[in-house]
Amino acid sequence: MSLAHVLLTSLLEKPSSGYDLARRFDKSMGFFWSATHQQIYRELKRMEDQGWIHASPAEDAGKTKKKTYEVLEAGRQELKQWVLLATDPYLIREEMAVRLRAEAILGPLGIEEELKRHLKLHEEKLALYLTIEQRDFIKDSVLSREQQIQYRVLLLGIETQRTWIQWAKDTIALFKKLDSNK
Incomplete structure (x- = not known):
């Protein structure tokens, strides 16, 4: 599993800014997948470059650099393919x-x-x-x-x-x- 798949899932649940996504991540996906806020922002950029997500300026008419991320059809398709991949059982690192x-x-x-x-x-x-x-x-x-x-x-x-x-x-x-x- 990659962080991209975690973020695609989270963004499909609710389109969000990077900041809001990182905060939500800590209270949901973060219970079973760890990532720093910096890793999340880097991955959002990579996902946008791949055409999986789109960032729109915030509703504050451009007063901030805040963007809202949404999943595009290519991102949905990537997530669908990933969900159906065969995987090995979870390897415990305790x-x-x-x-x-x-x-x-x-x-x-x-x-x-x-x-x-x-x-x-x-x-x-x-x-x-x-x-x-x-x-x-x-x-x-x-x-x-x-x-x-x-x-x-x-x-x-x-x-x-x-x-x-x-x-x-x-x-x-x-x-x-x-x-x-x-």
Whole structure:
């Protein structure tokens, strides 16, 4: 997946200025794809050069350099082709797993505190996702096709956080057990 496909999807959901897109990105797509605001602006320029999007001056009659980006037909076609491409399952890049492997070889080093910090961060992320679930999906009894699919993406995030939280709690408990056997 490339940042261009993430941005095309986001712009199809709502045409936006680069600034608004970057702010929205942090609160939606940013939960599962990371990009700096600078990367977003560079990619918007590249996508415009490829004819996938069009930038129009802002409605402020040119008083600012702000542009509103919209997806063109070529961008829609690119996204459609990309959606149908075969892909391999997600490859996990979890630094904590590597740190634990190193702890196993070199330890004990006291990694439990960092693991507890990660646990807290995942609990906070889960609480945020559950708030979004209540705000955007549970209150409405009838969801559109788009909302139902977006809800499935959120549920993946919720289950990922729950799994990580349980794994961290079990791993912390293992460290307590191992430390008490010294």
